[in-house]
Amino acid sequence: MRQSRTDLDDVFLALADPTRRAILARLAEGEACVGELAEPHDMSFAAISRHVHVLERAGLMHRSKKGRNIVCRFDGAPLDEVSAWVAHHTRLWEQKLDALGTFLEEQP
Amino acid sequence: MRQSRTDLDDVFLALADPTRRAILARLAEGEACVGELAEPHDMSFAAISRHVHVLERAGLMHRSKKGRNIVCRFDGAPLDEVSAWVAHHTRLWEQKLDALGTFLEEQP
DNA sequence: TTCATGTTCAACAAATATGTTAAATATCAT
DNA sequence: ATGATATTTAACATATTTGTTGAACATGAA
Numbered sequence: 001m002r003q004s005r006t007d008l009d010d011v012f013l014a015l016a017d018p019t020r021r022a023i024l025a026r027l028a029e030g031e032a033c034v035g036e037l038a039e040p041h042d043m044s045f046a047a048i049s050r051h052v053h054v055l056e057r058a059g060l061m062h063r064s065k066k067g068r069n070i071v072c073r074f075d076g077a078p079l080d081e082v083s084a085w086v087a088h089h090t091r092l093w094e095q096k097l098d099a100l101g102t103f104l105e106e107q108p
Numbered sequence: 109m110r111q112s113r114t115d116l117d118d119v120f121l122a123l124a125d126p127t128r129r130a131i132l133a134r135l136a137e138g139e140a141c142v143g144e145l146a147e148p149h150d151m152s153f154a155a156i157s158r159h160v161h162v163l164e165r166a167g168l169m170h171r172s173k174k175g176r177n178i179v180c181r182f183d184g185a186p187l188d189e190v191s192a193w194v195a196h197h198t199r200l201w202e203q204k205l206d207a208l209g210t211f212l213e214e215q216p
Numbered sequence: 217t218t219c220a221t222g223t224t225c226a227a228c229a230a231a232t233a234t235g236t237t238a239a240a241t242a243t244c245a246t
Numbered sequence: 247a248t249g250a251t252a253t254t255t256a257a258c259a260t261a262t263t264t265g266t267t268g269a270a271c272a273t274g275a276a
Contacts, residue, residue, distance in 0.1 A: 006126060008126075008129070009124055009125065009126060012120050012121075012123040012124035013120075013121075013124040013263095015120045015193075016117055016120035016121040016124055017117065017263095017264090018114055018116075018117060019264095021116070021193070024197060025197060028197045028200035028201045028204070029200065029204070030204055033222080033223095034222075034223065034224095035221090035222060035223085043264095043265075043266095044265070044266060044267080045222085045223075045224095046223085046224075046225085046265085046266075046267080046268095047264070047265055047266080049223065049224060049225090050224095050263095050264075050265085051264090053224095054263095065272095065273095067222090067273065067274070068221065068222050068223080068272065068273040068274060069221095069222065069223085069273095070222080070223065070224095074197075074201050074204075076197070076198045076201040076202070079194045079197065079198050080198075082190070082194050083191070083194050083195070083198070085123075085129070086187045086190050086191050086194070087191070089132060089133065089136045089182075089184065089187065090184045090187050090188075090191070092136040092137065093136045093182050093184040094184070096136070096137070096138055096182075121233095125233095125234090141252080141253090142252075142253060142254095143251090143252060143253080151235075152235070152236060152237080153252085153253075153254095154235085154236075154237080154253085154254075154255085155234070155235055155236080157253065157254060157255090158233095158234080158235085158254095159234090161254095162233090173242095173243095175243065175244070175252090176242065176243040176244060176251065176252050176253080177243095177251095177252065177253085178252080178253065178254095
């Protein structure tokens, strides 16, 4: 029944969880392996591993093997789409508000 | 087990659905009642009504009664938080990339 | 080889999301 | 009052998320 997920769906969905945003915040500071990402969280390793997959599905990070670690690297590219969506709609809204204000001012 | 939802969770979650983004896009053009919002969607009225509630919970729109209609109005305020989060992390990431580039250039 | 480490995967449980239909509620028009 | 219109709510089904634990796998070290 559900429409297939778009890229933007995946990105917004990935960002809609505080643990995942924390992981991304950590990765924005520099690369880290899954173990390091898990460390600050009171949650099983496996759970973090899955959060990492959700972030990867959204394109917000990439993994690469390095010895027995998996190194994770932030990728901000999908955030551009988010920015664009938000900016576009914010602008539309503000224009409508301005138009309304002008209209009200012009009324006697 | 689940941590309580934050404002940002609600906003991102609300945005993570194409139907809801379409509703918001429509509202950014100007206010509309629930029936008008439902019209373009091949989905039951009740389903749209619930999407509207999700958007309202996120603070992205407000409802007010007008006769037998419920008028919905866009509110872009929560998008500022989204913008701020995205901008902050994009900036961090770019700084790290720049720093890495500089480091690589300085290597023999 | 053997053992510890880092990570994923499978199986499961509980919570949440998403949609449906039908009944309930409120308002406007006759 | 009666009936049509606009919206919500309840009851239900299904799918998805999110977490847990324990087994599986790959790699590096002894």
